[in-house]
Amino acid sequence: MATNGQGSVGIYRGTLLAGLWRENPVFRLLLGMCPTLAVTAAVKPALTMGCCVIFVLVCSNIVVSLMRNLLRPHLRILMFTLTISTFVTIADLFLKAFQPEMSAALGPYVPLIIVNCIIICRAEACASKNGLAISVIDAVGMGVGFTITLCALAGVRELLATGKLFEANVMPGWFVPWAAMGMPVGAFVTLGLMLGLVNTITGKKN
Amino acid sequence: METLNVLLMGFISVVLINNLVFTKFLGICPYLGVSGRIDMAFGMGLAVTFVVTLSGTLTWMIDNWILMRFGLEVTRYVCFILVIAGAVQLVEMYLRKFFPPLYDSFGIFLPLITTNCAILGLCLFLHLWEIDSLVEAVVRSFGAGIGFTMAICIMAGIRENLELADVPACLKGAPITLITAGLLTLAFIGFAGMIR
Numbered sequence: 023m024a025t026n027g028q029g030s031v032g033i034y035r036g037t038l039l040a041g042l043w044r045e046n047p048v049f050r051l052l053l054g055m056c057p058t059l060a061v062t063a064a065v066k067p068a069l070t071m072g073c074c075v076i077f078v079l080v081c082s083n084i085v086v087s088l089m090r091n092l093l094r095p096h097l098r099i100l101m102f103t104l105t106i107s108t109f110v111t112i113a114d115l116f117l118k119a120f121q122p123e124m125s126a127a128l129g130p131y132v133p134l135i136i137v138n139c140i141i142i143c144r145a146e147a148c149a150s151k152n153g154l155a156i157s158v159i160d161a162v163g164m165g166v167g168f169t170i171t172l173c174a175l176a177g178v179r180e181l182l183a184t185g186k187l188f189e190a191n192v193m194p195g196w197f198v199p200w201a202a203m204g205m206p207v208g209a210f211v212t213l214g215l216m217l218g219l220v221n222t223i224t225g226k227k228n
Numbered sequence: 229m230e231t232l233n234v235l236l237m238g239f240i241s242v243v244l245i246n247n248l249v250f251t252k253f254l255g256i257c258p259y260l261g262v263s264g265r266i267d268m269a270f271g272m273g274l275a276v277t278f279v280v281t282l283s284g285t286l287t288w289m290i291d292n293w294i295l296m297r298f299g300l301e302v303t304r305y306v307c308f309i310l311v312i313a314g315a316v317q318l319v320e321m322y323l324r325k326f327f328p329p330l331y332d333s334f335g336i337f338l339p340l341i342t343t344n345c346a347i348l349g350l351c352l353f354l355h356l357w358e359i360d361s362l363v364e365a366v367v368r369s370f371g372a373g374i375g376f377t378m379a380i381c382i383m384a385g386i387r388e389n390l391e392l393a394d395v396p397a398c399l400k401g402a403p404i405t406l407i408t409a410g411l412l413t414l415a416f417i418g419f420a421g422m423i424r
Contacts (some may be wrong), residue, residue: 056345057256099343103343111302137345142343214410216397
């Protein structure tokens with residue numbers, strides 16, 4: 023029994039850590055690119071977005087995991103998207119009520135969480151095959167991994183585009199802001215270079 | 229004449245100035261995933277154009293004539309995703325019956341159009357831009373599809389040549405594609421001042 027307990031704890035930890043680095047949704051699986059690029063002009067919206075995604079991911083993984091034995095193959099994707107869109111509506115209404123500024127800044131990208139590939143991918147690959155505990159832990163790991171990635175990208179972009187972090191000045195006076203980093207081109211190129219960096223790091227390890 | 233002008237401006241605006249891929253970051257996944265060959269990219273673009281026109285029109289009608297009239301805006305997202313899933317199913321059945329080779333070559337990418345953010349994104353933007361006539365909604369939805377097709381075809385063309393280029397090992401694949409896409413958006417910024 024003791025070894026069994028040890029084994030399951032090991033699985034839980036492995037699942038949690040997988041989302042953070044080895045199977046990081048953005049860097050390694052290339053999922054959820056649209057929000058990654060769209061909301062990372064500054065750290066604050068990126069963090070809000072990350073929290074929304076964690077909430078939706080955990081809730082939808084719980085529901086999908088509970089109803090995994092009732093799913094029919096051809097209606098699977100439809101059931102997933104309906105579950106997800108319900109929770110996204112909740113998150114959207116919550117943001118509108120308590121964080122109206124953030125809600126306005128994120129605009130249509132909050133409802134677009136519905137079609138975020140990370141959530142459907144986790145529902146398909148993990149929650150529809152595993153029990154409740156693994157699904158929740160997997161959702162938390164993936165969600166946190168996604169949020170960290172968003173914040174890293176947003177941090178670089180906000181720093182270079184405005185010389186600020188969390189809307190506070192951090193760069194010395196002689197720093198000239200790079201306006202391009204705040205534009206779409208900044209998002210694409212920064213993410214491309216970061217992916218290159220991650221490839222270099224993992225390439226060395228292997 | 230006035231209406232025609234508005235429609236034309238709306239079309240150009242959504243194809244060039246507010247291009248969904250280059251300025252709104254929508255539909256990046258198929259853009260990175262499928263755009264390796266021009267003919268595949270073109271077929272994909274046409275399928276998306278059809279779905280986006282159909283679902284943009286339908287969701288506009290549902291939104292304006294049913295949801296807003298009866299105060300049911302809370303169910304907006306659920307309704308939208310249902311309409312889109314239905315439209316994709318329709319395209320899938322049509323292609324399987326009449327163009328089996330094309331159907332086979334798309335494989336998993338066809339049902340995944342449901343989760344293409346460009347389509348849901350456009351339906352949401354139609355609400356955000358406060359489009360108030362059905363014709364304009366149809367024209368803009370169609371324009372969004374054309375814009376997506378154009379973007380994905382340009383990218384496929386570049387990637388066909390990129391195969392022959394000497395790219396640093398760590399940037400091979402997705403990173404260089406993203407950087408190329410970034411440079412492409414720079415070109416599209418040039419259209420920004422044309423109309424508001």
